[in-house]
Amino acid sequence: MRHFAPVFWAVRAALVLASVSALSPSPVWAQATLPVPKPTGAATPSGSPVVPPARASAPSRLQAHVQAPITVRMNTPARDFFGKMTGPAPMKPQAIGSYAKGCQAGAVALPQNGPGFQVMRLSRNRFWGQPELIDYLEDLGRDAPKLGWRGLMIGDMAQPRGGPMTSGHASHQIGLDADIWLKQMPDHIMTASERENVSAVSMLRGRLDVAGADRTVDPKKFTAAHARLIRRAAKDPRVARIFVSPGIKKALCVFETGDRAWLRVVRPWWGHHYHFHVRLKCPAGDGACQNQAAPPPGDGCGKALAWWMSDEPWVPKPDAKPAKPKPPLTLAALPKQCIAVLQAR
Numbered sequence: 001m002r003h004f005a006p007v008f009w010a011v012r013a014a015l016v017l018a019s020v021s022a023l024s025p026s027p028v029w030a031q032a033t034l035p036v037p038k039p040t041g042a043a044t045p046s047g048s049p050v051v052p053p054a055r056a057s058a059p060s061r062l063q064a065h066v067q068a069p070i071t072v073r074m075n076t077p078a079r080d081f082f083g084k085m086t087g088p089a090p091m092k093p094q095a096i097g098s099y100a101k102g103c104q105a106g107a108v109a110l111p112q113n114g115p116g117f118q119v120m121r122l123s124r125n126r127f128w129g130q131p132e133l134i135d136y137l138e139d140l141g142r143d144a145p146k147l148g149w150r151g152l153m154i155g156d157m158a159q160p161r162g163g164p165m166t167s168g169h170a171s172h173q174i175g176l177d178a179d180i181w182l183k184q185m186p187d188h189i190m191t192a193s194e195r196e197n198v199s200a201v202s203m204l205r206g207r208l209d210v211a212g213a214d215r216t217v218d219p220k221k222f223t224a225a226h227a228r229l230i231r232r233a234a235k236d237p238r239v240a241r242i243f244v245s246p247g248i249k250k251a252l253c254v255f256e257t258g259d260r261a262w263l264r265v266v267r268p269w270w271g272h273h274y275h276f277h278v279r280l281k282c283p284a285g286d287g288a289c290q291n292q293a294a295p296p297p298g299d300g301c302g303k304a305l306a307w308w309m310s311d312e313p314w315v316p317k318p319d320a321k322p323a324k325p326k327p328p329l330t331l332a333a334l335p336k337q338c339i340a341v342l343q344a345r
């Protein structure tokens with residue numbers, strides 16, 4: 001597998017360029033990474049110009065990415081740098097570091113539309129990931145209709161060069177995490193403004209942070225199709241973990257009457273009732289990527305889940321001091337390779 005990798009990446013890059021070209025007639029980042037013949041005005045035998053004239057006014061978010069040179073300051077919050085990256089680091093794809101402390105090289109953009117998926121909130125520019133994540137999402141999208149799910153609405157993946165974000169997520173830093181809405185895509189290709197404004201739907205009955213709250217899902221919202229989708233997502237061997245609200249995990253524990261092995265990777269967590277969060281294992285051969293320890297054995301439907309359904313994780317103790325917010329990660333806290341990722345152009 002290993003020695004085929006260069007060929008694979010070359011093909012992958014060509015495909016990515018092709019799909020980007022479909023969006024933008026003149027992707028500047030492609031020109032920055034590949035030699036593009038200069039338009040000389042010379043004609044081909046058929047009489048058409050060798051290179052189509054660049055459309056200077058073509059609106060494209062990808063054109064925004066001629067990355068301005070940056071001066072790194074090691075004690076500055078890393079999100080201040082990574083949040084400004086508009087395009088990927090033109091390097092070999094690599095997830096660097098760990099899910100909540102790292103960055104990514106050679107990221108690929110998930111196309112805005114594909115069979116069985118559409119990307120949401122395009123303005124956030126968080127539709128980047130490692131090729132393995134792109135493949136995974138495309139595979140899941142392709143299978144979705146067979147599960148009674150029209151298609152995926154894809155939420156945040158990672159920034160073009162990964163790293164800490166200016167808002168939201170602690171993880172999603174190395175291009176191996178993706179949020180998938182718990183809502184199936186509509187029957188049409190959404191406009192950019194629909195993708196910004198359509199709301200996600202919570203699966204819960206109400207608040208979780210009051211004593212004695214019912215933390216199960218509302219069965220009118222969380223259906224068998226939702227359960228089939230998460231099961232399909234979890235059965236993929238590339239998956240390390242899937243995070244869901246404890247009520248969703250509980251519903252899945254009841255839903256599965258056959259082989260329960262997949263339930264092991266579905267982990268209860270705070271949030272995650274508007275979307276589920278898929279985390280992939282480090283891709284084979286990625287030496288800079290740090291896996292998390294595997295989840296504890298078993299389906300996770302017993303004692304641990306009972307704790308998550310109790311008041312304990314949710315209801316603040318009357319005498320509790322408000323938790324001090326963690327200081328943001330500085331560049332110095334990230335793996336050294338992330339500096340090269342920031343500076344690559």
Ligand SMILES: [Zn+2]
Nearest residue numbers: 169178179277
């Ligand atoms: Zn997430």
